[in-house]
Amino acid sequence: MTATLPTPDLSVEALAEVTAEIAATAADYDRTGDLPWKGVEAAHRAGLLTATVGRQFGGPGLGPRDTARILTAIGEGDASVGLLASNLLISHAGQAARPHWPAAYYDDLLLRSQSGPALVNAVRAEPELGAPARGGLPKTTATRTGDGWVLNGRKAYATGGTGLAYHVVWAVADEPDGDPDRPRVGHLIVPGDLPGITWVDTWDHLGLRASNTHDVIYDGVRLPADAFVEIPRGPDGIYRDPAAAAGPGSFGHPALYIGVARAARTAFAEFARNRVPSALGKPIAGTERIQAVAGEIDLQVVQAETLLHGALLRLEAGDPIAAELSNLKVAIARSVIAATQTAVAALGNPGLSRHNPLERHLRDALCIRVHPPQEDAVLIAGGRRILQK
Incomplete structure (x- = not known):
């Protein structure tokens, strides 16, 4: 699918207007802890949330410096909106640089993005493991079936909560012909409305209170074969988490x-x-x-x-x-x-x-x-x- 997505106005004046609109509701959302939809919608109307969609997909394909200016403007209005926007823009930029989403899923994401905000986040941390960049492999598993995958596990600090249109879930592949000592590791592209996804409201944090960074449980979530995107091991055969270094x-x-x-x-x-x-x-x-x-x-x-x-x-x-x-x-x-x-x-x-x-x-x-x-x-x-x- 090729979408028709706007090129945002990144003038100082236009970004300042978006910052002011987002800031107007930031304190209220900080107190309630609700997802800051008014701020997210303001960023969407300005075309900021699809700014990194690749040109091959009908987006403006803006680069890192323009993305940084966008996120600074949004974060100046509300840090929670900024975090949601950052996770989304990073996902679109990754797809633009190296297309890896199942075509039907990315088409759906772009279609949703034309009519309103469609949030995406990489769901990686786990209650026992902690931050993936510290090392180790996830307990969350993607079990290979005849026609796809079955996802099971519990994740922590999943920013966006029930507002996510798609999750990008870090997991270990459980495959009949796989090497149990060196399993494949990767991400699964998961629609947020699939059966088997349960949210646990755990977020009660000092800051970013409106980011809805809750725990999520995946119980028998079924996905197509192309939903798994492998993260390759290094030349030495050792798996290193990409987030371990900037x-x-x-x-x-x-x-x-x-x-x-x-x-x-x-x-x-x-x-x-x-x-x-x-x-x-x-x-x-x-x-x-x-x-x-x-x-x-x-x-x-x-x-x-x-x-x-x-x-x-x-x-x-x-x-x-x-x-x-x-x-x-x-x-x-x-x-x-x-x-x-x-x-x-x-x-x-x-x-x-x-x-x-x-x-x-x-x-x-x-x-x-x-x-x-x-x-x-x-x-x-x-x-x-x-x-x-």
């Missing part, structure tokens, strides 16, 4: 959190302009102390944005920086958290009040640390790399 397509999550830091910068400035202590008799924005704090926040945001887009520009230029990408993700995370923490710390109690959006921005910003590769693993790998002969 790659060219893994900067969507950092981009959305830069949006969170930008929102914190704006919230701090608005508070400073409007706060007039009786002892001072003028807005605190006129004091050098607050001006210095605002400058520090701005420095951290600019640093994060420059690291993000500098890395993507270097990749476009063909610079050999693959080994540095994980370090850059960690550095961006540090800047995002530093910006939001600085804003909250400078305001004291008002910065921690739920009447002020800064406390929500801080909670959301801290979630950047959970996305692989995590900081400790990056530092150990980098240290080993530079210390070896």
Whole structure:
């Protein structure tokens, strides 16, 4: 199927309008924990949620830098919407680069995307295993049958919950002629409305409260033969999870959190302009102390944005920086958290009040640390790399 999907307006003004519309409902969704459909729909109407659909499928086929700008704008409005959008745009970009979905399923996804948001997410973590990037194989199994697969297992942290149109589920293949010591590992493309899928509402998190990152159980879910997409082992025959190191397509999550830091910068400035202590008799924005704090926040945001887009520009230029990408993700995370923490710390109690959006921005910003590769693993790998002969 070739869809007809719009090329979004990525002008500063157009993105700012989308950010404002998404932000208008962010606090309410943060309190209720409901899926932030109004924000998702705003991003969809602007054409942002299909921006990475490949041109061969009738989409605009936008690249990593445009995707980063989109996700920063969405994340500035609502981090939960940004996470849902990031997972979706990464999925479309992967399909554009290397078509691997069953044709009927991707046709259906594109058809849905023409009339409204159709969310996709890679469902990978498990309650016992934890983060796949830490190593190990999933307990979730795809058992080969005469005409397809049967999926069984339980997953954790499945962002999107019942709002997902499709799941991309990490599993081990259980095949009659397979090698039990070296089973195939891959993802299954799973329609979200199939029988045998049960959601368990486990998400009660510090941040990203509207992301609906619940557990999901697959019990005898039947899929066609082409639903399984193998992840190849390395030349040495060892399976390594692709998320264990950052790659060219893994900067969507950092981009959305830069949006969170930008929102914190704006919230701090608005508070400073409007706060007039009786002892001072003028807005605190006129004091050098607050001006210095605002400058520090701005420095951290600019640093994060420059690291993000500098890395993507270097990749476009063909610079050999693959080994540095994980370090850059960690550095961006540090800047995002530093910006939001600085804003909250400078305001004291008002910065921690739920009447002020800064406390929500801080909670959301801290979630950047959970996305692989995590900081400790990056530092150990980098240290080993530079210390070896």
